[in-house]
Amino acid sequence: MSKIDHSLFSAHEHALDDNFGDCPDCGKPLHIKNSKSGPFIGCSGYPECTFSKPLHDKQTTILKTLEGVACPECASDLAIKKGRFGMFIGCTNFPSCHHIEPIKEKEDTLVDCPKCEKGQLISRTNKYGKQFFACNHYPKCRYVLNFTPVNEKCPECGWGVLIDKKGQIQCPQPTCGFKK
Incomplete structure (x- = not known):
């Protein structure tokens, strides 16, 4: 019968803890946290710091910037973007400007x-x-x-x-x- 080496389990840090870097708001480490909506990345300084971001980043990606086509709200360039609901036209000045429009009119x-x-x-x-x-x-x-x-x-x-x-x-x- 073999003995278990308990020193293998005495590490102070978990292998995944520091993969997410530091909080951009307060500088404390980011960790995986759980909520009723599922897991997310949150600041270890909670409740003083409320920074969080999704665990699986489903961000919108810019496919092509439409040079010379100005946003009607802020005059920045518009771009063809792909998000979780498909392609659309949106302002490149996001998140300051939230202007979006469909690529194809209904x-x-x-x-x-x-x-x-x-x-x-x-x-x-x-x-x-x-x-x-x-x-x-x-x-x-x-x-x-x-x-x-x-x-x-x-x-x-x-x-x-x-x-x-x-x-x-x-x-x-x-x-x-x-x-x-």
């Missing part, structure tokens, strides 16, 4: 939403670039179509919109089998 299809009957379906793009059509009264109405809407009522079930699915006009309702 297109109105002039098709009324069949679910809430108040809004209209607009073309949207998800973070992977796939197009879908959603009610412009989101989040009150969460109606979504993955295919191009056609402004016609279904002659069989009476649903307020049809879809163009791979060149075939059909009803989006799963219980209705209408196709033309």
Whole structure:
């Protein structure tokens, strides 16, 4: 039977403790901390110092600066950026300026939403670039179509919109089998 060398476990510092450097606010070491939202990097000087940052950095990256295109709020250059929700145009003077705008404007299809009957379906793009059509009264109405809407009522079930699915006009309702 072998003996355990307890001197191996008597180190005062954990191997990961000093990987995160010092706090930029107060200079004390940064450590991994836990919250109900999950782990994060926080200052060891808490509660006097409240500096924190995400453990997994999901920061926005600048893909291309648009030279000569000025921000309407601060006159700095705009840039094409990629964030956690996809690509967008944003000010290079962030975080001082928070101006952002979509790369592609939402297109109105002039098709009324069949679910809430108040809004209209607009073309949207998800973070992977796939197009879908959603009610412009989101989040009150969460109606979504993955295919191009056609402004016609279904002659069989009476649903307020049809879809163009791979060149075939059909009803989006799963219980209705209408196709033309």
